[in-house]
Amino acid sequence: MAPITSDILSKLKAAFPEIVILTPASPEYEKSMERYFRSAEHQAGAVIYPRNVDDVADILRFSTNHKIDLAVCGVGHNGKGNSIENGLVIDLRKMTSVSVNPIKKTITTQGAAMWSDIYAEAEKYDLAAVGGVTPSVGVGGFTINGGYSWLNGAHGMGCDNLFEAEVVLADGRVMICSEKENEDLFWAMKGAGSIFGIVTKFVLKAHEQKNLVWKGEMGFKRSQLRGVCDVINKTMGEENNGGKASVLMLSGVLPGTSEVGIILIPWYNGPEDEAKTFFAPLLEMEPIFDTTKMMPFSQSGVEGGGSIGREWRKVIVGGSLMAPLDATWLGTMFEDLENLINTLPDAATSVIGFEFHNPVATMKIGQTETAYPDRGTHGTMFLSPTWTKEENDAVCRKWCEKEDAKMIKEFRKRQGEKQVDNTTRTSSGRYPNYDYLGLSPKEVYGVNYERILSLKKKYDPGNVFKEYVDLFLG
Template sequence: MGSTADTYAVLKELLKGSGAEVLMPDSEGYEESIVRWSEHCIKKAHAVVKVSNADDISKTLKFVKEHKIPFVVKGGGHSTSGSSSIDDGLVIDLSKLRKVSVDTEAKTIKAEGGTIWEDVDIEAAKYGLATVGGTVNHTGVGGLTLGGGYGYLTGKYGLTIDNLLSVDIVLASGELVTASATSYPDLFWAIRGAGQNFGVATSFTFQAHPQPNPVYAGPLIFLPEKLPQIVHLANKFHTQNDGNQAISVAFSCPPPSNAPVILVQLFYNGPEEEAKLFYKDFLDLGPVANMASMMPYEKLNTLLNHAAGFDGRKQFGGGAFKLPLNPIFVQAIHGDFVDFVNAREQMGQSMMIFEIVPYEKMREAGNEEMAFSNRGDYYNVATIFKWFDPKLDDEVREFSRGLLSRASQAAGITPDEKVRSAEGVGIYGNYANTDAAATEIYGNNAKKLEELKHKYDPENLFSRGLRLVPKAKVVVN
């Protein structure tokens, strides 16, 4: 093989006239193209290919196989594992694929592979519709969907993948296929939870739901002294919601004062009067700030954007917890979080979030019905650490893992429960690191996924996400 420049000149010629762009380090727009949500995921790729259609992707995949070039796929660029960036190879960038179309008769939404949730929310709202999407609207539709997808509407309609009707996907072979319940059903099973291992999704078709009215949502901010009462009310919420509500309880030490606060994010899909009556106990508890109000649904997924900007280094982590929680336990976890964050510079925007999104609807599907294996009688707990000093990378990662392990085990999720398919694994794949074992994320589904990986990607071309090694061939003499 010749020089890097010569190699990618061949690719440029191959894609000529298609609308695709092949950017190299000296190209205009290259630096912008390698920006990621987390600064520690910014890597100097040899080339970034901004594809414009499925044929571009197919040709690029054949090219990287022929020239043995490592590659990644970039949608929204939100992964904190670095799975959408690379130093020594090529990025297939889907950012040109941003079209969203709505079928008002069928009540479906079709979103191209490079869309972000803002694209979907705004277009669907024009027709009084919505689907289950991410709570930060600059998150990529593809990444969230392929890993499962929780949102404010999960309590009513299940996960994003429960509302996924079909996926157009370019396989490792370069073939474009449509996976659905009736077309490539085994692939469709795998895509819903482990999709990043099987190809490049060029579009998603979702079931939409009527959402013509505004919702009541926003954060209440409390001083830490109110944490025991907040835990008590969260325990009460667990028994009283009907799927049209969701809350999150978060720890943070926001700048400029870096003083610890407790944030309670409210959501109520209904009129303001009903919402305020439902959340009366929280509202009467005495928040130092109340920013909850009525708003259009498409604004809902912007509420956390200010805390999820593109500056700084970031690390996702995930675990699970059951309600009721013990207030003493939560105070202890809060104390450890605050001590760690305040002992280090510029970490005040970090958060630990107990996500209390009703799960009865999502549990109507069993963990064996698709690759996703995190359905159970529990909720997700997440850490989102943010810092600026690269020297803290390893320290933050280890602390996050330890904190989440303590939170999960002390809150009732034991290692034995994690391997029980009926209960779920207790780790949301989109919060996991790529070094997690397949059984940690997929539980009893890992074996079937290995077999399907061998069927659809026997050379393990898509190897940069969660490690799902293809099952070895058995040679019979």
């Protein structure tokens, strides 16, 4: 595979006269290169905007025949895989349609719909979907690589709610995959999809959502961490079987202070009195602030916070955090974050984030039943330093690497304990979507690596889709 040359660019334009193609000379080019993470941005040789499955198939046939390096952009929220230096970006952002079938309870979308649009459409029929906690995330990168949602506790991972996918392979073949058709490709699309092809159509399960949900932000001091951990353990435990409650937690500088504290975002799928009973211990701890209230499901998302603009440099790496939480160990992570912020004020908006749900629904499916490798009795934890000055790149990245090593060491230790069930024991401890450090493919895909590799040889032997994870690196 090779970068795009001016000769190939001319051929590309001639082959697709009706499709928008941008080059570095186009006025819109610079904007088209922007991604949520600066670190994902590259100067592509050209960007092409397919409108439908036929366009995607023709473009892939062309690029494979001409051996062009390519990357696929969905909504562009990932820290990797959605752009490529000097190569061709196939940008799906003109493929955003969403339709709902209220009788079958399914949602059909093109490859780059945004969860906010899906939620809004589903809500018209009293339905919801297992989509991003952050509604500006794309259906593509989310669903085919796992998918953490408020609804995981009730309905499993995002990828578990995929009925059918229309996938275009590198050679332009269009494959429909589901539990009944091309089952092996379907297996791969549920957790390792970004490295197999371009999904031009998703058919997703929709779930009844007639009631409002209870959600908001609560602030706590670090000294209250133990009490907060008790509530999180309850959320991951038997008292929350059925998964009505979920919790997102951020450790970071509390608004209006210079202290690292706890921003807790409890979420409850039920009436207010029930929510307040479940989360009573939090209310009794007298949070510093509390914005919890009832709201429609579609409005209960959490956006990226204060460091969302392009002036911010960011890196994220994620791991897993075993239940029940160990408040003492967790406290040391908070201290490490405070040390970073104290020594580097430019990184004051950095956070460590956590997502917790009851794991019963995600563990109904075994570790090797889908390509998604991280099922178990644990929550997710992501280290997310953010800063502005290029000169601080190295120190922030190093902090991230150091804390990542600490996080995964703790997870492996807890994973090895006697009472741990087999699914949890075989969990990779890694969410593929939260690795922007470039972990090895074997580490990311864990027990499923070998099967993913053999399917990769079958469906993408030329390794055309390698920007998200280059599987052959092992």
